[in-house]
Amino acid sequence: MKIENTINGVTGVTEIEPRRLLVHMLRDQKHLTGVHIGCDTSQCGACTVLLDGSTVKSCTVLAAQTDGCELRTIEGMEHDRTTEALKQAFNELHGLQCGFCTPGMLLAARALLGHQPAPAEADVREALHGNLCRCTGYQNIVDAVLLAATRLREAQAVMQAEASR
Template sequence: MKRPITLNVNGVARTTEVEPRALLAHVLRDQLDLTGTHIGCDTSQCGACTVHLDGRAVKSCTVLAVQAEGRAITTIEGLTPKGGLHPLQRAFWEKHGLQCGFCTPGMIMTAADLLAHNPKPSEAEIRHALEGNLCRCTGYQNIVAAIQTAAAGR
């Protein structure tokens, strides 16, 4: 049965009706029109759906929307400052850290969590942090470079 829930998404309280089984990723995309969060797998491997829950990167395809009730959700749309770009977004652009762009929002959300808690990560630490984000286009090299660039600019 559907039930109304209120999600705090990107600083705004959004009320919507969901079934308990609805995945957060589906609710964000289909009901709240936040389609920057993508879905790339069904086993919690690819990380395309990464958002922040209470400031920490999680895979929104592995969280039920009802579990997220009452917690703060940030999506790629919420990370983007009005009229500008987040330093990580700028760095991904600068360093050609994306090709098809499908994995990019998830990559950026994971990288944001990494840098929030480890402002100057080594290359090995960056690659370790990206284990849960798959990219089929870039070979990761320029993604790593982008994150290093964003870290250097902090």
């Protein structure tokens, strides 16, 4: 069957088997290997992508279900200001170690900050609860998301102040 969707800003048609999982379409057909296969049971979040702006675990979604949808993987977040702020904060605060969970964590954090620019620590923990990290112990990841949120708000305030002059 053929589906049409927009992946990382590019609209196209993909031939898929009806029962093919989204994670396999993205990795095997689209070569978007930032989408990781971790547990195959939807527990780890390594396969997290954004589907119409919300996080989903691509190992639980049939590719056919994304017909007409917009998908974003970590590869499509390269020039996104919020994701860049998150990457910088993750790097500075050691929010990543092996990197396997990082794309899913970044996408979950990106979705959170897209809906809630001033999250509390509890909000960050809730947004990331479906993503497992075996290396960091989570506190550095949470701190990095909060730092990025603060920096983004500060940058927005500066831009608004400059625009009102």
